[in-house]
Structures are given as structure tokens and as C-alpha cells.
Amino acid sequence: MGGPVAFELASVLASRAQRIGWISSALYLLAIGFLPLLGGPRYEAALVAGLVVPAIAAVTCALEGARAPQAGAWSPLDALLRGLLAATGHALVLLVVALVHGARAGICEPGAGFLLLVLGPGAGVLLAGVWGAFVGCALRGRSRLAVIALALGAPLLAVGVSLVRFVTSPMVFAFDPFVGYFAGPLYEVVEIPIARLCTYRAGTLATVLAALCGASLLERRGEVGGLRVRRPLDRRGVVGLGFFGALSAGLAGAGAQLGHFSTDASIREALGGQLSYGRCDVVYADSLRRAEVARLARECDAHLAQIERFFEAPGPDRVTVMLFAHAAQKGRLMGAASTYIAKPWRREVYLQPSGFPHPVLGHELAHVVAGSFGAGPFRVAGPLGGWIPDPGRIEGIAVAAAPRDDGNVDLQQWAAAMRKVNLLPPLERVFRLTFLGESSARAYTVAGAFVSWLREDQGAEVVRRWYGGASLEVLTGHDLGQLEERWHVHLDAIPLPETLLHEASARFEQPAVFGRQCPHLVDRLYQRAEVRLGLQDPAGARRILDEVLELEPRHGGAALLRPACSLREGRPEVALEEFDALARDTSRTSVERARAWEGAGDAAFLLGRDEVAFDAYTMALDMTVGEHARRSLEVRRWALRAPTRARKAIELLLVGAATTGPQWDLAAPALGGWMRGGPEDAMARYLLGKNLLARGHHAAAAALLEQSVFEDAGSSLPLSSVRTEALRAALIARCALFDAGAARRTYELLVEEKLTLGQRRGLARIAERCGVDPGVVAPRPDDSSL
Structure with missing residues (x-):
């Protein structure tokens, strides 16, 4: 042989x-x-x-x-x-x-x-x-x-x-x-x-x-x-x-x-469910509630209309959304467990549930609609007729067409802040494959901000034709460098508070995945540490965090999670000292220091050191831009001087016991007892309503949230940020219930609030998808720059 x-x-x-x-x-x-x-x-x-x-x-x-x-x-x-x-x-x-x-x-x-x-x-x-x-x-x-x-x-x-x-x-x-x-x-x-x-x-x-x-x-x-x-x-x-x-x-x-490969038929068979609304066909995991799927289908149809108005061009006649039960199922059947994906040439997007409104549904649909004027076999932007993708144009056009609805800072403000702190990359590096060498936060934001400005400056047709492969110089008479200079002039005219500059530095200076030593291992370990801490195993979490810090000594999340372990071990005094040391470490980013001040405030809250907690929360507020993070800090700071039952309920909901952390199942009855009357009744209704909304109980949430802002509720909300969020959450609840009339009334109250331009635009997009005409969206004289 x-x-x-x-x-x-x-x-x-x-x-x-x-x-x-x-x-x-x-x-x-x-x-x-x-x-x-x-x-x-x-x-x-x-x-x-x-x-x-x-x-x-x-x-x-x-x-x-x-x-x-x-x-x-x-x-x-x-x-x-x-x-x-x-x-x-x-x-x-x-x-x-x-x-x-x-x-x-x-x-x-x-x-x-x-x-x-x-x-x-x-x-x-x-x-x-x-x-x-x-x-x-x-x-x-x-x-x-x-x-x-x-x-x-x-x-x-x-x-x-x-x-x-x-x-x-x-x-x-x-x-x-x-x-x-x-x-x-x-x-x-x-x-x-x-x-x-x-x-x-x-x-x-x-x-x-x-x-x-x-x-x-x-x-x-x-x-x-x-x-x-x-x-x-x-x-x-x-x-x-x-x-x-x-x-x-x-x-x-x-x-x-x-699990070696999948086909369209095998994935559809594994998911099992199908539902259509308007132009959207949803293929979904049959373990999901049909009402939840119907809500996403209607949201999809409304997003398509908004995106087409942005592009001033029609998208495909029909779009398919594949909705997986969870990230693990999505990862096994198609890959991309935690990453949302669109395939414009198939007119499909692939998601898992993530609440209402879905945070990235619009972004992925924008890719599909852009495919209507994209180039090449994949219907995307790029050299050689789209055969070589240009990730800057591909992602930038989606970010611009469907920005997030829940932020108080818009794309131009973020780009202006990056320019101010010398983190704005040159566009020639963004609109080519070198896009992948930037951190995702920086690259996506810059690309989206430029495309958004280009549409305002040159019109939607120029954006569409550039995406389809035409030269900017032919379309506008200016090359990319000249347009970049004009965009910079626009950015330089935007007023920026100091806190936004600090947050931009922390948010956008992180290295890209290619600039880290063991990014996949570090991220997996950090996620496991968070899970162990959530399962009330601080010792196990600490062991994993030691591995993370050995691989990446400046990992901010791991550094902040270590004092949280001390807190869960029943050592709030030690946790307070550790958080305080991190907060005073000027080599840390402003975001890390703000989170450390927040942790110090929580530890002091549990120790009954109210003045220390109040000062720590105030320091965190001075360094925080995000509206959700700011509001949570304001509520905890307010609780320090609230009546006992209000303080206890908020402690259980937002701070938690030293060894267990926040617990909804214990906080809910405490909030219910607090809600039975008293001068702070409105805050209890708001907190209950917000948490019911997060758990998908839209009708009950809408009732409580609306009661919290009406005069006859027996009290008024003590914080303006909470009142604004109560109205915003009520608008979302009414949209989820397809109640356009109530949504319109709530929106009319919302636009009278003091808002940022980013908030106004986000709320207008939500209202429009509910069937409410938002009218002209413009800042009011008393609005905040943030």
C-alpha cells in the first residue's frame, strides 16, 4: 500500500x-x-x-x-x-x-x-x-x-x-x-x-x-x-x-x-413565529409574547416613514425583521450575539428584544433603506462600485438618519466637544477602511455628525448620491477636505459647557479594540465579574476582577467594581474609602471619577452619613452629562432629606442593602406604602410607574406616571428633571398602547418643559412614530444647552 x-x-x-x-x-x-x-x-x-x-x-x-x-x-x-x-x-x-x-x-x-x-x-x-x-x-x-x-x-x-x-x-x-x-x-x-x-x-x-x-x-x-x-x-x-x-x-x-451553518429556512423554522404590520414582516421566536412582537412591527413601520423623510426617497416595499428570543439564540443561529445587524441586499434586520422603543431598530432599518440607493451586490457605499465597503459612510448615514431618541446631547455637540479636546479624527480616516482603527464610539459619532451636517448644508440628494458612489467634489464643488473645513467652522460656533468637554474626553479617548492587549478576554472576564456580583458572590467577582486588572491595569470598570465588592461583602466603610480614593485620583477619566463619587455617595447613604453622601452625589452631578445618570443622582440626593418612608423606599430601589444591592421585589411594596398619601406621593407614583414601564406593564405605568404630574395627584414632583422624565415615560407608555390621543396630550405638556435641543428632537421623533404631529422642532429661549 x-x-x-x-x-x-x-x-x-x-x-x-x-x-x-x-x-x-x-x-x-x-x-x-x-x-x-x-x-x-x-x-x-x-x-x-x-x-x-x-x-x-x-x-x-x-x-x-x-x-x-x-x-x-x-x-x-x-x-x-x-x-x-x-x-x-x-x-x-x-x-x-x-x-x-x-x-x-x-x-x-x-x-x-x-x-x-x-x-x-x-x-x-x-x-x-x-x-x-x-x-x-x-x-x-x-x-x-x-x-x-x-x-x-x-x-x-x-x-x-x-x-x-x-x-x-x-x-x-x-x-x-x-x-x-x-x-x-x-x-x-x-x-x-x-x-x-x-x-x-x-x-x-x-x-x-x-x-x-x-x-x-x-x-x-x-x-x-x-x-x-x-x-x-x-x-x-x-x-x-x-x-x-x-x-x-x-x-x-x-x-x-x-450549528456549523444556517440557512434562511433553518432560521425561520427555529424561530417559528411570523407577524406583519404595514410594510414590516417580523419573523420571531415563538417564545416571545405576540403583543410585544406586534408593538415592534408597528414601530418598524413608523421608523421606515421617518427614515424615508430624512433621505427624501422611498425605501423597499417590504422589510423583514428577524427577532430572536435572546442574544444566545441569535448567536447560535446567525452569529453576532450582542451586535445588531442589517443586510441591505436582503432587506432584513436581525435583533433581540430590548424594550420599547427599541434602541437600535431605526439605525438598522436606515441601513436597509439606504440600500435602495446603495451600490454593488451588498447595496452599500464604497469604492469600486460598493465592492469594497466604506464603513464610515455606511454607519454615518444610519447614525444621521436614525439618531438615538433618549440623549440630551446631539451629534453636532458631541463632534464639537471632540474637536475642542483634540479627539476629532480627520474625515479622510473616517470615510475609508481605517474607520475600523478608531474606537466605535468615536468613529460612529463623527461619521454620523458629518453626514447630518452635510444633509443640512447640501441637501438629501447629495447624501444619497454620495452614498451611491458619486464624488463629493462633483456633487458639491468641494472635496472632502474643503467640506471638512466648513464643518469645523460650524462646530466651532456651538457653545459647550465644561462638563460636556470632560465627558467627551472620557467617552471618546478609549482605544479601539485593535489598540488593546487582550480585549476579548478582558471584556468576557469583566462581564463574568458583573454577573458574579449580581448573584451576590462578591468574593468570586473580586477574583475575576484581579485577572482583569492584571491584563489591563487601567481598566476603569474593574477598578470601580472592586469597591462595589467591598460594599456587597458588608463592608461599607471600606467601600467608602476605596470609592473616595478613586474619585480623588486625577489620573482617572472624569466619567470614572463621577462613578466613584456616585459609589461613595451610596456607601455613605447606607452608613447614614447624609452630609458626606450629599456632597458625593453633588460632586458626581457636577461631572455628569447624561440625563438618566443625572436624574438618578438627583433622586438619591433628594432622598437624603426626605421623610423616612420615602428614603427607605428609594434606598431599596436605587441603593440597596449593603450585601444585596437594589431589589425591586422589596422596593415595590415600600413604594406602594409610600404612595398611600402624603406630601411626596407624586414621587412614589413616578418611581413605580417608571419601573412598571421597564417591565412592560404599559397601561399601569401610564396611569401612575400621568397621575404623578397632574395637580390633583395630591402632591407635585419635587425635581424638574423627574417631571420631564415622567412626561417622557408617559408618552412612551401611551405609544406602546397605541393611544395617539393621550400621547398627543402628553407631548403638548412635554414641549413646554425646559429641554435641550437633543431632547426636543428625540421626543419629536418618538411622538411622530405614535401618530402625533410634532410640528416645528426648535429650541425655546429658556432651554438648556445640555
């Missing part, structure tokens, strides 16, 4: 072709290892290695088999075994270089990292070696170009299959026989599905064994050209080929069930 050459390592080591291949792989891996996130055994390194190293192995094995003089003496089985041995050399090079770069740059997850290299490109390169050896046998004596083309054919075909699945189905992940595993979104916290990768590689092993058994049944026609079946057939080879071939085919056929 084969000569001894198949097992002679010295012969393989002496092969000039194989030495060139191993050196090529080593040089490539050494070079890419100096790039961000590509040094050492980790997901990104495995992905980039898998794109090239198996191709090198396939080509070198194929060329040796087709061109080396001595190869004509090898049987097909000898050749494949030799290819497998040569490919093992590439796999060893892969592991050794990963170890070298890991020693230089640090190894994030040695166990998982090396396992991913072995199961990903490591297994893929072995398959490539077998394939290349087969090509060499089959094309013995043929031209070098033909050999190389066929050797690369299988890796390219595998990538092509993944691309076809990406285009023809919702899925964004891929299992590739040569590359290994591709998770999909760049900003996702990557969780490697080791079990699914193992079952996938079981198929690879079966394929290799089937190929070896098949090779044992073949022989060469002669020194040059072609293979033929040996006579008589070897029974062991036939049985092996049948068994392993059937196993390989069976695993491939069960790929959808094993």
Missing part, C-alpha cells in the same frame, strides 16, 4: 519545495504577529493565519508532487501521507511562531488560544497538505500555473461557499475547512464555540481518512499524468472509504443541526 518514502521524515526535511513553504509560512506569521491583536495564540491570529498558511501548504505540496523528479515513484497513498507529514511542519511552524510572539507580547488565554490554533488553521493546514498532494498526483507533469490554480481552488472554493451563505442567509459566522472559525462582527466579544468546532473538525478528520483510504485504491497511469483505480481493489480501502466518506457526508449534511 505504499513505499517507505511516505514515512521518511528525512526525505521531507530534505525537500527544497517544503523548506521554502515552511520558511514562507514562518515569515508571514512572524510579520503579521507584530500587528495589533495578531501576536500570540488568539482568535484574530488564528483567523489571519488560516487565510494564508493552508494555501501555502497546498501549493508547495502540489508543486512538489507535480514537478519533483522523484515524485513519479510515489504511489498516491505515499504522496498523500507525505503531504500530511509536510503539512504537519506548517502546523508546527504556526504553533512555534505563536509561542514566540506570545512570549514577546503576552499570551491572553494559553489553553483556549492554542486549542483554537490547533482546531482552526492547524487542522486546516493538514487538510490542505492532503489536498495539495492529491493535486500533485493528478497533475503530474502539467504546467506550474495549472498546478497552483488547482491547489488554491479548494481553499478559495471553501471561502466562496462561506460568502454564498453570507449573501443568501442571515448568518454572519463561518466554519471553514481550511481557515477554521470566523465569528463575524469586529466589535463583538468573541466567544469561541469549542464544542461546535470540535464536531466540525470531526468532519475534517473523516474527510482526511476517507481521502487516504481512497488513495490506497488508486495508482499512477505512468510517470506523467493521471490516476486510475487499482485492480484488484483492496477491501480495507473500500470499507474505509465507505465508512469515513459516509461519516464526512453525514456531518456535513447535519451542519445546520450541529
Whole structure:
């Protein structure tokens, strides 16, 4: 069944072709290892290695088999075994270089990292070696170009299959026989599905064994050209080929069930539910409440009308929303567990429930509507007719067309603040692939702010045609640099409070994912620490936080969570000291210091040190811009001087007991008791209403929220920010109930409040989607700049 050459390592080591291949792989891996996130055994390194190293192995094995003089003496089985041995050399090079770069740059997850290299490109390169050896046998004596083309054919075909699945189905992940595993979104916290990768590689092993058994049944026609079946057939080879071939085919056929791939049909079947409203078809997990799905369908239809008005152009006749039960289901069926996705060419968006109104539904629908005037097969902006995506234009147009409704700072203010603190990147870096090198917060905001300004300055048609591929210089008479200068003049004229500048520095100075050492591991660990603390396991959370801080010593979230652990351990005195030290550390960002002051206020609240708590909350307020965070601080500060029952209810709801944290199940009856009458009755109604709204009890929430702001409720809300939020929450509750009349009355009260321009615009968008005409949205003389 084969000569001894198949097992002679010295012969393989002496092969000039194989030495060139191993050196090529080593040089490539050494070079890419100096790039961000590509040094050492980790997901990104495995992905980039898998794109090239198996191709090198396939080509070198194929060329040796087709061109080396001595190869004509090898049987097909000898050749494949030799290819497998040569490919093992590439796999060893892969592991050794990963170890070298890991020693230089640090190894994030040695166990998982090396396992991913072995199961990903490591297994893929072995398959490539077998394939290349087969090509060499089959094309013995043929031209070098033909050999190389066929050797690369299988890796390219595998990538092509993944691309076809990406285009023809919702899925964004891929299992590739040569590359290994591709998770999909760049900003996702990557969780490697080791079990699914193992079952996938079981198929690879079966394929290799089937190929070896098949090779044992073949022989060469002669020194040059072609293979033929040996006579008589070897029974062991036939049985092996049948068994392993059937196993390989069976695993491939069960790929959808094993989670190796998905199709449109398999995802629809797994979700099970379907509902339509207006132009929106919602395919949803049948575990979701139908009323919740109907609400999202109506919201989708209303968003489409708003987005089309922004673009001054129609979108598609129908749009499909795939609504998964939760992130885990979405991640298994299509990838992108925590990342919301749209595919404009399929006119589909992919979400999981996230309350009402959904925070990103409009953004994803904007991608789909923009596809109506996008370019290329994916209906997006970019060079070469959209074949190379421009993420700046793609994301910027969606951010501008559907900004968030719940912020008090608008896009232009954020961009102006970035410019003021020297964090505004040049547009030439934003509107090209270098967009991905910026932090997502900075890149998305800048792109959206410029597109928003461009529409105001040049009109919607210019935005549409630029997105479709036309040159800005042709459309406007100005190139991007000249338009950027004019935009900067506009930004410089925007008044900015000092607190916004501090928050902009903290919000936008964070490095991109490519600028961090072990971002995926750090983010996973931090999330686990939050979960452990939420499960009242502060000791477990502290152990995980120690790992986070060892990997990323300046991780602000981890630094702030450590004193929270002390609080949950029943040591509020220690927590207060730790929070106070962080708050006074001027090397920390203003956002981190504000959160530390907030934590110090909570610890002092529980200790009964009301003046210390009051001062800490005030310091936090002075450093905080976000309206939701500010309002929570104001309510806790107000509670310090409120009657006992009001203070206790707010303590349970927003501060919590030292060892348990906030507890709704204990706070609810306390709020109910407080609500039975008294001078602070309105605040109790507001807090109950807000929490019922968050839990989807819209009718009860609407009643309580409206009562909290009406004169006959027996009291008035003590904070203007709370009154504004009570009206805003009541508007949302009425919209969720499809009660346009009540929504209109609430909106009319809201616009009389002192608001920021960002708030006015957000509220107008919400009201419009409820069927309320918001009229002209403009700032009032007494409005706040924030």
C-alpha cells in the first residue's frame, strides 16, 4: 500500500519545495504577529493565519508532487501521507511562531488560544497538505500555473461557499475547512464555540481518512499524468472509504443541526413565529409574547416613514425583521450575539428584544433603506462600485438618519466637544477602511455628525448620491477636505459647557479594540465579574476582577467594581474609602471619577452619613452629562432629606442593602406604602410607574406616571428633571398602547418643559412614530444647552 518514502521524515526535511513553504509560512506569521491583536495564540491570529498558511501548504505540496523528479515513484497513498507529514511542519511552524510572539507580547488565554490554533488553521493546514498532494498526483507533469490554480481552488472554493451563505442567509459566522472559525462582527466579544468546532473538525478528520483510504485504491497511469483505480481493489480501502466518506457526508449534511451553518429556512423554522404590520414582516421566536412582537412591527413601520423623510426617497416595499428570543439564540443561529445587524441586499434586520422603543431598530432599518440607493451586490457605499465597503459612510448615514431618541446631547455637540479636546479624527480616516482603527464610539459619532451636517448644508440628494458612489467634489464643488473645513467652522460656533468637554474626553479617548492587549478576554472576564456580583458572590467577582486588572491595569470598570465588592461583602466603610480614593485620583477619566463619587455617595447613604453622601452625589452631578445618570443622582440626593418612608423606599430601589444591592421585589411594596398619601406621593407614583414601564406593564405605568404630574395627584414632583422624565415615560407608555390621543396630550405638556435641543428632537421623533404631529422642532429661549 505504499513505499517507505511516505514515512521518511528525512526525505521531507530534505525537500527544497517544503523548506521554502515552511520558511514562507514562518515569515508571514512572524510579520503579521507584530500587528495589533495578531501576536500570540488568539482568535484574530488564528483567523489571519488560516487565510494564508493552508494555501501555502497546498501549493508547495502540489508543486512538489507535480514537478519533483522523484515524485513519479510515489504511489498516491505515499504522496498523500507525505503531504500530511509536510503539512504537519506548517502546523508546527504556526504553533512555534505563536509561542514566540506570545512570549514577546503576552499570551491572553494559553489553553483556549492554542486549542483554537490547533482546531482552526492547524487542522486546516493538514487538510490542505492532503489536498495539495492529491493535486500533485493528478497533475503530474502539467504546467506550474495549472498546478497552483488547482491547489488554491479548494481553499478559495471553501471561502466562496462561506460568502454564498453570507449573501443568501442571515448568518454572519463561518466554519471553514481550511481557515477554521470566523465569528463575524469586529466589535463583538468573541466567544469561541469549542464544542461546535470540535464536531466540525470531526468532519475534517473523516474527510482526511476517507481521502487516504481512497488513495490506497488508486495508482499512477505512468510517470506523467493521471490516476486510475487499482485492480484488484483492496477491501480495507473500500470499507474505509465507505465508512469515513459516509461519516464526512453525514456531518456535513447535519451542519445546520450541529450549528456549523444556517440557512434562511433553518432560521425561520427555529424561530417559528411570523407577524406583519404595514410594510414590516417580523419573523420571531415563538417564545416571545405576540403583543410585544406586534408593538415592534408597528414601530418598524413608523421608523421606515421617518427614515424615508430624512433621505427624501422611498425605501423597499417590504422589510423583514428577524427577532430572536435572546442574544444566545441569535448567536447560535446567525452569529453576532450582542451586535445588531442589517443586510441591505436582503432587506432584513436581525435583533433581540430590548424594550420599547427599541434602541437600535431605526439605525438598522436606515441601513436597509439606504440600500435602495446603495451600490454593488451588498447595496452599500464604497469604492469600486460598493465592492469594497466604506464603513464610515455606511454607519454615518444610519447614525444621521436614525439618531438615538433618549440623549440630551446631539451629534453636532458631541463632534464639537471632540474637536475642542483634540479627539476629532480627520474625515479622510473616517470615510475609508481605517474607520475600523478608531474606537466605535468615536468613529460612529463623527461619521454620523458629518453626514447630518452635510444633509443640512447640501441637501438629501447629495447624501444619497454620495452614498451611491458619486464624488463629493462633483456633487458639491468641494472635496472632502474643503467640506471638512466648513464643518469645523460650524462646530466651532456651538457653545459647550465644561462638563460636556470632560465627558467627551472620557467617552471618546478609549482605544479601539485593535489598540488593546487582550480585549476579548478582558471584556468576557469583566462581564463574568458583573454577573458574579449580581448573584451576590462578591468574593468570586473580586477574583475575576484581579485577572482583569492584571491584563489591563487601567481598566476603569474593574477598578470601580472592586469597591462595589467591598460594599456587597458588608463592608461599607471600606467601600467608602476605596470609592473616595478613586474619585480623588486625577489620573482617572472624569466619567470614572463621577462613578466613584456616585459609589461613595451610596456607601455613605447606607452608613447614614447624609452630609458626606450629599456632597458625593453633588460632586458626581457636577461631572455628569447624561440625563438618566443625572436624574438618578438627583433622586438619591433628594432622598437624603426626605421623610423616612420615602428614603427607605428609594434606598431599596436605587441603593440597596449593603450585601444585596437594589431589589425591586422589596422596593415595590415600600413604594406602594409610600404612595398611600402624603406630601411626596407624586414621587412614589413616578418611581413605580417608571419601573412598571421597564417591565412592560404599559397601561399601569401610564396611569401612575400621568397621575404623578397632574395637580390633583395630591402632591407635585419635587425635581424638574423627574417631571420631564415622567412626561417622557408617559408618552412612551401611551405609544406602546397605541393611544395617539393621550400621547398627543402628553407631548403638548412635554414641549413646554425646559429641554435641550437633543431632547426636543428625540421626543419629536418618538411622538411622530405614535401618530402625533410634532410640528416645528426648535429650541425655546429658556432651554438648556445640555
